[in-house]
Amino acid sequence: MSEGASSLPVEFSAASGREVLARLRQAGRGAIVVTTGLRDLRLVVEPGGASVEASGAELGPGGAAGLARAFLCALFWEDPTALFVASPPPRKPEAVIEVEGDVQALLGQIDRGLAELADLHAKVHGLDCVVSVHGAPPPEGEEAVAARLFRAVQAHPKGVLLGHAAGEAGLDALDAAWATFDLLDMGQAVVKRPPPTVAARRAKQAEARVEEGLDPPLRCHHLARQLLRSEPRKAAQLNRLAGDGFRADGRHDLAIVAYRAAAAAQPDDVAAREGLVAALAAAGRAGEERHGRQELVRLYSEWGLPSRARSHLERLDDRAPEQRDLLLETMLRGRDFAAAGALVREVAPLLARDARRALAARFAKAGATGAPLRAAVAASGVQALRPLRRLLFALTLLTALAAGLLGAELELRRQWVEVVPAVRADVDARRFAEARGRLGELAAIASQVRLEAWPAQLAPAWPHLTLAQVPATSAAIDALEADWALLARSRETLAWRSRSDTRAADEALAALRAAARTDALRARVDAARAEVAAYREQVAAQVKVLRDRAAFASPDALAGAQRLMREHMDAADLFGDLSVMVRLFVEPAHAALEQDGRRVETRERDGKEARWLLPVPLDPALETSLVAGADGWARQSRTFRLSELLEPELRLRLVQIRRDSSLAAPSPPDPGARLAVRDDGRGLAAARQANARVPSSEPAFEPLRERLGPDHRLVIILGLDVNASWGRGYLKWAHMFLEDVGRGARATPRVLDPGTIERPLDKAGDELVVRPVQDAERGRALVEAAAQALDGMLEELEGR
Numbered sequence: 001m002s003e004g005a006s007s008l009p010v011e012f013s014a015a016s017g018r019e020v021l022a023r024l025r026q027a028g029r030g031a032i033v034v035t036t037g038l039r040d041l042r043l044v045v046e047p048g049g050a051s052v053e054a055s056g057a058e059l060g061p062g063g064a065a066g067l068a069r070a071f072l073c074a075l076f077w078e079d080p081t082a083l084f085v086a087s088p089p090p091r092k093p094e095a096v097i098e099v100e101g102d103v104q105a106l107l108g109q110i111d112r113g114l115a116e117l118a119d120l121h122a123k124v125h126g127l128d129c130v131v132s133v134h135g136a137p138p139p140e141g142e143e144a145v146a147a148r149l150f151r152a153v154q155a156h157p158k159g160v161l162l163g164h165a166a167g168e169a170g171l172d173a174l175d176a177a178w179a180t181f182d183l184l185d186m187g188q189a190v191v192k193r194p195p196p197t198v199a200a201r202r203a204k205q206a207e208a209r210v211e212e213g214l215d216p217p218l219r220c221h222h223l224a225r226q227l228l229r230s231e232p233r234k235a236a237q238l239n240r241l242a243g244d245g246f247r248a249d250g251r252h253d254l255a256i257v258a259y260r261a262a263a264a265a266q267p268d269d270v271a272a273r274e275g276l277v278a279a280l281a282a283a284g285r286a287g288e289e290r291h292g293r294q295e296l297v298r299l300y301s302e303w304g305l306p307s308r309a310r311s312h313l314e315r316l317d318d319r320a321p322e323q324r325d326l327l328l329e330t331m332l333r334g335r336d337f338a339a340a341g342a343l344v345r346e347v348a349p350l351l352a353r354d355a356r357r358a359l360a361a362r363f364a365k366a367g368a369t370g371a372p373l374r375a376a377v378a379a380s381g382v383q384a385l386r387p388l389r390r391l392l393f394a395l396t397l398l399t400a401l402a403a404g405l406l407g408a409e410l411e412l413r414r415q416w417v418e419v420v421p422a423v424r425a426d427v428d429a430r431r432f433a434e435a436r437g438r439l440g441e442l443a444a445i446a447s448q449v450r451l452e453a454w455p456a457q458l459a460p461a462w463p464h465l466t467l468a469q470v471p472a473t474s475a476a477i478d479a480l481e482a483d484w485a486l487l488a489r490s491r492e493t494l495a496w497r498s499r500s501d502t503r504a505a506d507e508a509l510a511a512l513r514a515a516a517r518t519d520a521l522r523a524r525v526d527a528a529r530a531e532v533a534a535y536r537e538q539v540a541a542q543v544k545v546l547r548d549r550a551a552f553a554s555p556d557a558l559a560g561a562q563r564l565m566r567e568h569m570d571a572a573d574l575f576g577d578l579s580v581m582v583r584l585f586v587e588p589a590h591a592a593l594e595q596d597g598r599r600v601e602t603r604e605r606d607g608k609e610a611r612w613l614l615p616v617p618l619d620p621a622l623e624t625s626l627v628a629g630a631d632g633w634a635r636q637s638r639t640f641r642l643s644e645l646l647e648p649e650l651r652l653r654l655v656q657i658r659r660d661s662s663l664a665a666p667s668p669p670d671p672g673a674r675l676a677v678r679d680d681g682r683g684l685a686a687a688r689q690a691n692a693r694v695p696s697s698e699p700a701f702e703p704l705r706e707r708l709g710p711d712h713r714l715v716i717i718l719g720l721d722v723n724a725s726w727g728r729g730y731l732k733w734a735h736m737f738l739e740d741v742g743r744g745a746r747a748t749p750r751v752l753d754p755g756t757i758e759r760p761l762d763k764a765g766d767e768l769v770v771r772p773v774q775d776a777e778r779g780r781a782l783v784e785a786a787a788q789a790l791d792g793m794l795e796e797l798e799g800r
Helices: 016-029 063-074 103-115 118-123 141-154 162-169 174-183 197-205 216-227 232-248 254-265 270-282 286-302 306-316 319-333 337-350 352-358 359-366 370-379 387-428 432-446 474-489 502-515 521-547 554-568 571-573 679-688 699-707 778-798
Strands: 028-037 039-046 047-055 079-085 095-098 132-133 191-193 579-587 590-595 598-600 612-618 623-630 633-641 649-653 656-659 673-680 710-724 728-740 750-753 759-763 767-770
Touching: 016 028, 016 079, 016 118, 028 063, 028 216, 039 063, 039 103, 039 337, 047 063, 047 103, 063 095, 063 103, 063 387, 103 118, 132 141, 132 162, 132 197, 141 162, 141 174, 162 174, 174 191, 197 216, 216 254, 232 254, 232 270, 232 767, 254 270, 270 286, 286 306, 286 319, 306 319, 306 474, 319 337, 337 359, 337 370, 359 370, 502 521, 502 571, 521 554, 521 571, 554 579, 590 612, 590 673, 612 623, 623 649, 633 649, 633 656, 649 750, 649 778, 656 778, 673 699, 699 778, 710 778, 728 778, 750 778, 759 778
Parallel strands: 579 649, 673 710
Antiparallel strands: 028 039, 028 079, 039 047, 047 095, 132 191, 579 612, 590 598, 590 623, 623 633, 656 750, 710 728, 728 750, 728 759, 759 767
């Protein structure tokens, strides 16, 4: 493998993780992808920075420590697979942690973490292990995490998957593993590997979601590893899909690995072998490509598919006598006598004398006449024989020709009987392309014989094809091929559950039935239409119940709507006109509201808040946009999806903005610093009395920097209130001061009143550390208010 190329997928352990990480450190850029089939993580390293993104998994706090912890947590996921990728694809819109700075130091930190976790990983393999506990829970304090996990596991006397217990205890994978390790050390836990059915069941669940992953081909390869023992045919299919995906991405080495795994699990998977040959050719591995083509030639020859064997023989372009003779044989079996006649002149000199003189008989037996047969006679060297021997040869040739003509139908029947089971096997294995190729050979055979004279046993049943039995005429073969082509074009029609409109799906099925030429295809469509009708009846019953509840903003109505969207979006035509109600409460009471750009009249107001009852359509992808505003208060926007709501209620508290010319201007920021965010002196004094350290800046305000000109200086003072006894901090107000240094002009200071926003206090030794605002909605509202206040201050400066 060339320097910097992607590694091969490996089972993610502490040892293999360090090896893959070493590849990344040496390359200086690239990515490590970790997947379990249901959740993914990708660590991306570039010069000057690193990031980690996740799909199907939550990420903790940001920063270098959070990034390293996220990667180490993946070590304890459910039997993960890891892969080093030299050139990762563009980032997907998933959860992300980004850091800048010394990347090598960060990777060194992760490497040390993997080394420290080796013993832990050996005892606690991952979230898929089964844990049981006994005795009394450990004491709180230093053993608080172990105690939380103990109580969660204790609720399951027969044992429970560690991942399930971790979720109940609110622990991430790393904390859950350490807690289990501590319980093992105290003799209060037993850890067992899960039965193989757990991994197989999880793989089944993940199979339909491979496209949601950060690296879908890797997900397919991982799932194939999970299913290899229980379902080798399915594993082969997944590895073939992985190979196709890797090859489409240009990752030919990985495609070769996947295709070989597919062929090993299912030796008759011709599509995998064809993909392997293509990947070997693209990777420039000529020797292995040649071997792969030779193997395909052998298989196609055994299966009676001369045209396919011939295509690979021609690509090999092998001049060896046995290979040229084999090519000639495929042409004769495929009844391409013109090409055989052209090749026989080249092949004849390569053959032994007896084999050369038998050429004419071979052509005659295959059914060749005219110019091709004359070419074979000329190449056989008959002209060099003495007259008597020439006469004997002619008699022999005539006998062979007669036998060939008389036995042609018997030979073609034999071929038919050989190919038909192969077609059936292809259809059973869902190798549709191979089945269609064999059908073409059946059509070629049928054109040479009187099918109506064949006995019934030569037309065996094809239970999985579009006809009830093998057609008895060439016209029936045409109908069979036409329906196969129709099926290939109509996969989405038959897979009607992938649609979001069952009525349109039924109409498409009706059109497919009208175009079908065989009873079997029409019966299959009728069965699908019956399924659609039964399914519509089932969903309609649930829709009726929801319609009775939809007028009320109730948890039952919301849960019913979410269940319909989650389970029955393929029948959205039955509830596409339906909406459920969501209550909205906004402070202050004189606020106005727009929903999706339209003004909404208030339902009621009291002295404190305004209230609305909002209809929201049943569409999981639809984002409902709300914009609330009031005189003297900042506008606040909020978007949400109905499928993500936990309760049918939303609350917005607008941030009040007012001018206050009495505020004294603070000291300006450092020269060149256009934005400074500070905590007020009183808050700092109170924090120090509580042994609290305060961050020098609130990062949520950073977007304001882009609105400032080169001569603008903006200072934001945050009012901090520390309650040491409760261990909490609160942001109570914000003062904004804007100055145009070049002109010596200042805008009237603004005061923002956001109510009360918590700034968490974490214990670090003997100190309390004040964290930035973590309430996403309230923090966003404060930043929106600051942006609107800044716009007003900028307009004020421009007017002076």
